[in-house]
Amino acid sequence: MAQLTCQNLTLKYDGKNILENLNFSVHAGDYLCIVGENGSGKSTLMKTLLGLHKESEGTMETGDGLLASEIGYLPQQTIVQRDFPASVREIVLSGCQARCGLRPFYTREEKKLARENMERMGILEFERRCYRELSGGQMQRVLLARALCATRKALLLDEPVSGLDPKVTAEMYQLIAKLNREDGITILMVSHDISAAVTYASHILHIGENVFFGTKQEYLDSSIYRKFYEIEG
Amino acid sequence: MGELLAKIGWYLQYPFVRYALVVGVLIALCSSLLGVTLVLKRFSFIGDGLSHTAFGAIAIASVLNLQNDMIFVLPATILCAVLLLRTGKNTKIQGDAAVAMISVGALAIGYLLMHAFSTSSNLSGDVCSTLFGSTSILTLTRTEVWLCIILSILVVGFFVLFYHKIFAVTFDEDFAKAIGVNTGAYNLLIAVIIAIIIVLAMNLAGSLLVSALVIFPALSAMQVLKSFCSVTVCSAILSVCCALAGMLLSILAGTPVGATVVAVDIAAFIVFHLAGRILAR
Numbered sequence: 371m372a373q374l375t376c377q378n379l380t381l382k383y384d385g386k387n388i389l390e391n392l393n394f395s396v397h398a399g400d401y402l403c404i405v406g407e408n409g410s411g412k413s414t415l416m417k418t419l420l421g422l423h424k425e426s427e428g429t430m431e432t433g434d435g436l437l438a439s440e441i442g443y444l445p446q447q448t449i450v451q452r453d454f455p456a457s458v459r460e461i462v463l464s465g466c467q468a469r470c471g472l473r474p475f476y477t478r479e480e481k482k483l484a485r486e487n488m489e490r491m492g493i494l495e496f497e498r499r500c501y502r503e504l505s506g507g508q509m510q511r512v513l514l515a516r517a518l519c520a521t522r523k524a525l526l527l528d529e530p531v532s533g534l535d536p537k538v539t540a541e542m543y544q545l546i547a548k549l550n551r552e553d554g555i556t557i558l559m560v561s562h563d564i565s566a567a568v569t570y571a572s573h574i575l576h577i578g579e580n581v582f583f584g585t586k587q588e589y590l591d592s593s594i595y596r597k598f599y600e601i602e603g
Numbered sequence: 604m605g606e607l608l609a610k611i612g613w614y615l616q617y618p619f620v621r622y623a624l625v626v627g628v629l630i631a632l633c634s635s636l637l638g639v640t641l642v643l644k645r646f647s648f649i650g651d652g653l654s655h656t657a658f659g660a661i662a663i664a665s666v667l668n669l670q671n672d673m674i675f676v677l678p679a680t681i682l683c684a685v686l687l688l689r690t691g692k693n694t695k696i697q698g699d700a701a702v703a704m705i706s707v708g709a710l711a712i713g714y715l716l717m718h719a720f721s722t723s724s725n726l727s728g729d730v731c732s733t734l735f736g737s738t739s740i741l742t743l744t745r746t747e748v749w750l751c752i753i754l755s756i757l758v759v760g761f762f763v764l765f766y767h768k769i770f771a772v773t774f775d776e777d778f779a780k781a782i783g784v785n786t787g788a789y790n791l792l793i794a795v796i797i798a799i800i801i802v803l804a805m806n807l808a809g810s811l812l813v814s815a816l817v818i819f820p821a822l823s824a825m826q827v828l829k830s831f832c833s834v835t836v837c838s839a840i841l842s843v844c845c846a847l848a849g850m851l852l853s854i855l856a857g858t859p860v861g862a863t864v865v866a867v868d869i870a871a872f873i874v875f876h877l878a879g880r881i882l883a884r
Contacts, residue, residue: 420777420780420781421780421781422777422780422781439781439782439783440782441781442782443777443778443781443782445775445777445778448775450643450644450773450774450775451774451775453643453825454643454773454774454831455639455824455825455828455829455830455831455833455834456770456774456830456831457829457830457831457832459830460770460830460831460832461774463767464767464770464771464774464775464779465782467767467768467771467779467782467784468782468783468784470767470768474763474764474765474766474767474768475767476767498830499829500829500830503829516778517778520782521782
């Protein structure tokens with residue numbers, strides 16, 4: 371059974387249809403890259419999957435033990451965060467809000483979970499440092515650790531390497547691939563970096579004028595990819 | 604020095620001075636708590652807008668000749684806070700434009716009403732007192748003092764209980780919503796608490812100066828400190844110290860209370876800003 375199934379999904383924004391009849395499904399352990407040009411509806415699709423955008427029509431179901439609120443989310447950085455006085459530990463812990471409900475304080479297990487995830491992301495040494503003083507790659511690791519506190523099953527990453535230099539970008543992709551391979555976490559990644567997508571992903575969803583959904587191999591053989599490849603050289 | 608202490612001791616014999624100090628400290632504590640959230644959520648102007656709305660509400664209350672104007676002013680301000688929060692999401696009127704519209708509108712209507720219907724002989728004195736809070740902290744009745752104490756306890760209690768939620772919603776609202784936190788409800792809660800704080804704090808600083816009490820301590824603490832928890836604690840302590848110092852200064856020097864407290868806040872901000880620059884080197 372699939373963790374996430376979208377059937378006849380029509381994405382709407384401000385009352386206009388951006389994308390019609392989108393069909394795809396994601397199984398546990400998949401690494402799905404959602405690619406497409408700017409303005410093709412990637413971010414609307416992502417917000418719909420997260421339940422932040424309610425305008426769209428069609429069905430989106432979660433299954434295989436995954437709840438809609440259990441999709442961990444790695445957002446793009448916002449302006450607010452650039453001058454926010456918060457320590458790394460405080461931010462990672464806030465990922466545990468998912469399991470808090472109305473309980474006002476964090477339990478010992480949640481604090482332990484936050485610690486484990488900071489260790490996993492290699493940021494435990496920055497635990498008490500201020501978020502705004504970290505480098506771009508370190509910031510992404512902090513937000514990834516926070517997302518991991520919210521989920522053990524699926525992560526949705528929004529352009530996780532934007533603004534990072536090539537070396538840090540490669541490290542970030544390795545880290546995500548490791549989470550997928552070793553911990554069996556389903557990855558959904560929104561990206562416009564098609565070459566990285568075909569390197570790391572197991573499935574590709576290409577949206578835009580032509581929609582494609584299938585495995586990486588099918589995508590490499592498709593006309594959409596060849597068209598792209600010709601332009602890029 | 605001994606002479607000064609003796610003079611303060613002499614003033615403290617009067618119950619109205621003691622009331623003023625107690626209420627002033629409580630107000631300073633409450634107003635500083637949500638400062639960080641307000642500044643970072645770009646809500647600073649909502650605080651300002653609300654205080655102007657509260658001025659309009661006070662004008663209406665005084666026209667209606669209400670004995671205890673808090674009964675009317677508090678709900679009216681809370682209602683406006685909720686409305687302002689809603690319009691923030693409306694795309695037709697920008698959030699900050701809506702705030703400006705409501706706040707100056709309330710100011711104008713308030714003054715108009717006071718002018719047209721006021722029974723008081725000293726109109727400009729009344730207006731000045733509401734705008735700058737020059738005397739209201741020294742003329743509190745027993746009921747008002749108790750109301751202030753109860754509301755302060757409520758505000759601090761809510762803040763402590765919802766501290767982690769407020770952090771999550773302030774730092775990254777989208778993430779919080781995606782993992783199932785009811786962000787709408789917490790935004791509403793934050794708006795209601797802000798409204799209560801504004802109404803309380805108007806006693807100390809008046810409606811034009813009240814947002815200074817909310818944002819200055821938080822901004823000062825943010826110059827130096829690096830975690831949300833330390834900034835919150837520091838701004839609370841700083842705010843209480845500045846309010847105490849400001850009130851005592853104003854009693855001794857005979858200056859207006861609200862303006863003196865804000866002046867001390869500004870001085871503290873300058874000190875913290877310089878300290879932040881030196882530490883950053």
